[in-house]
Amino acid sequence: MSFRTFRYTTLVTSLLIMAGCSASAEPPGRPAAAQPASASPSAPAPSAPASPTRPNIVFVLVDDLSMDLVQYMPNVRKLQQDGTTFTNYTVTDSLCCPSRASIFKGQFPHNTGIIKNHGSDGGFRLFHSRGQEKSTYATDMKTAGYRTAFMGKYLNEYFAKSTMGTGKPYVPPGWDEWAVGGNAYDNFNYDLNENGKVVKYGATPQDYLTDVLSGKAAKFITTTAATGQPFIIEVSTYAPHAPYTPAPRDAALFPGLKLPHTAAWDKVPANSTWLPAGMKLTKAQKQRMDVEYRKRVQSVQSVDKMIGTLRDTLTKAGIADETVVMFSSDNGYHMGEYALPSGKQTAFDTDVNVPLVVAGAGVQAGRSVDLIVENIDFRPTFADLAGAAAPAETDGRSFKPLLAGEIPADWRATALIEHHDPATDPADPDYQSDSRNIPPSYDALRTTTFTFIEYxxxxxxxxxxxxxxxxxxxxxxTLPAARLAELRTALRGVATCIGAQACGTAARAIS
Known part of the structure; x- marks a missing residue:
């Protein structure tokens, strides 16, 4: 028994024990396991397991994960069974850097100022030059007494050798452990800034980036658990972002697997304001996406294995019952829906509604919650779990009560999505070579029942x-003029709000 387990024995009466949580491998192509039991937010909630007052937090963030990949991730589905799934989790922008900035700051893009992956209005360099790194969830948690770690993909334009005038490879404030790459989407032949020292990795199977991150994260958990200090670690994979590189051991899995065709496959929405009616995918695009989808399924196998490894590590360290595990993605991904080739950036659910699964101490098991949660909510939630107040600058709200089955009467009714100055520069890793894949700038409201978009x-x-x-x-x-005016007004209110109180009020102003 660890020091922290002993310390919390008198406090913890009914814990979610996460032992033996690494799911066994499944045959290629096996159908998805049953989803967690659905529970209406208005229904009486079963009691949640008790939690330590300051649990550890393991946050796994992946890149460009779409909902249809979860069926191929047995450890994620085990996490769903053991925890709570947020079916209406919505990102502030379906683009890497703006979404990640919202996570770090707890702010909408109109307040972070990060609306692109790079250049004058986005990317790491702007985030740094604006002083945004001085106040993030990392600095919050470090001030609260947590040991902090970040491993993997940080923000676009960050490179392992970046010094930012410090004279040595740059590590942002707030992080005790740092193992971060730059343009490492191939998952081989990359550099990692490891606590201020650049380490090169090659092309052997042992160099596969997701596996390297898994090993480093497991070591951090084990060593920190032995000290009794609470910790938070974010492991941010490059998978399954293009070029969708799988681990060598997984490269032959799922032979013959093809992209599933939903009702939206190769169909332009009726009355679309920006997609030309009658647009169709080409034969070459369809063939390419079949290959891409299979590679995406292969590439998330290493992510899924990592989740099982980290949960096993928590159990072996004796701290599984003192830890909250979270899994999500920075944005979604469309492949063939709406006659669009592979990409993101739209306000369609394929791009903005992504998985958020939470399990562990104080979290109800096997429950689905359909309340609106956004990536601006991570920072205040982390602070809440640490027993600290959310910083005044945050726009979001802690979803800790939702983990225990509590339904606040004043919870928000809508999510804001804002996407401006789309990725049209070939230097951008999310550059879309097909102009059809680039929507005009827009703001949008997404509730549990509708999506309203203004371009x-x-x-x-x-x-x-x-x-x-x-x-x-x-x-x-078909909407009455009064309803349209109401929607426009509500959208303007959320799209210009500053701070949790104002943003919460604006997000409750429409239904």
Missing amino acids: VDGTVEYFDRRADPHMLTNVAG
Whole structure:
């Protein structure tokens, strides 16, 4: 028994024990396991297991994960069974750097100022030059007495050798352990800044980046657990981002697997304001996406294995019952839906509604929650778990009560999505070579029942997702003028809000 386990024995009466949680490998192509039991937010909630007052936090963030990949991730599905799944988790922007900035700061892109992956209005260099790194969830948690670690992909434009005028490879404030790469999407032949020292990795199977991160994270957990100090670690993989490189051991899995075709496959939504009617995918695009999808499924196998490894490590260290494990993605990904080739950046659910699964101390098991949660909520949630107040600058709100089955009466009704100055520069790793894949700038509201989008030219789209879950018909033209005016006003309110109180009020102003 660890020091922290002993210390919390008198406090913990009913814990979610996460032993033996590494799921066994499944045959290629096996159908998805049953989803966690659905529970309406308004229904009486079963009691949640008790939690230590300051649990450890393991946060696994992946890159470009779409919902349809979860069925191939047995350890993620085990996490769902053991914890709570947020079915309406929504990102502030379906683009890497703006989304990640929202996580670090707990702010919408209109407040972080990060609206692109690089250049004058986005990327690591702007985040750094604006002094944003001086106040993030890392500095919060370090001040609260947590040991902090970040491993993997940080922000676009960060490179392992970056010094930012410090004279040595740069490590941002707030991090005790740092193992971060730059353009390491190939998962081989990359550099990592390891606590201020650049280490080169090659092309052997042992150099595969997700596995390297898994080993470093497991070591951090083991060594920190022995000290009794609470910790938070974010492991941020490059997988399954293009070029979708799988671990060598997984490169032959799922032979013959092809991209699933949903109701939105190769269909332009009726009355679309920006997609040309009658647009169709080419034969070459369809063939390419079949290969890409299979590689994406292969590439997430290493991520799934890592989740099992880290949960096993928590159990062996005797701290599984003192730890909260979170799994999510920076954004989603469309592949063939709406006649669009592989990409993101749109306000369709394929791109903005991504997995968020949480299990561990104080978290209800086997529960689905459909309340609106956003990536601006991580920072205040981390602070809440640490027993600290959320910084005043955050726009988000702690979802810790939702983990225990509590439903605050004043929870937000809508999520804000804002996407501006799309990725049109070939230097951007998310550059879209096909102009059809680049939506105009927009702001959007996403509730549990509809999505309302206003584009830069003033045109609007409204998708009633209850009647039209695949978002195939824009019915904005059928809405009364008063309703449209109400939606526009509500959108402007959230798109300009500053701070948790104002943003919370604005997000409750529409239903």
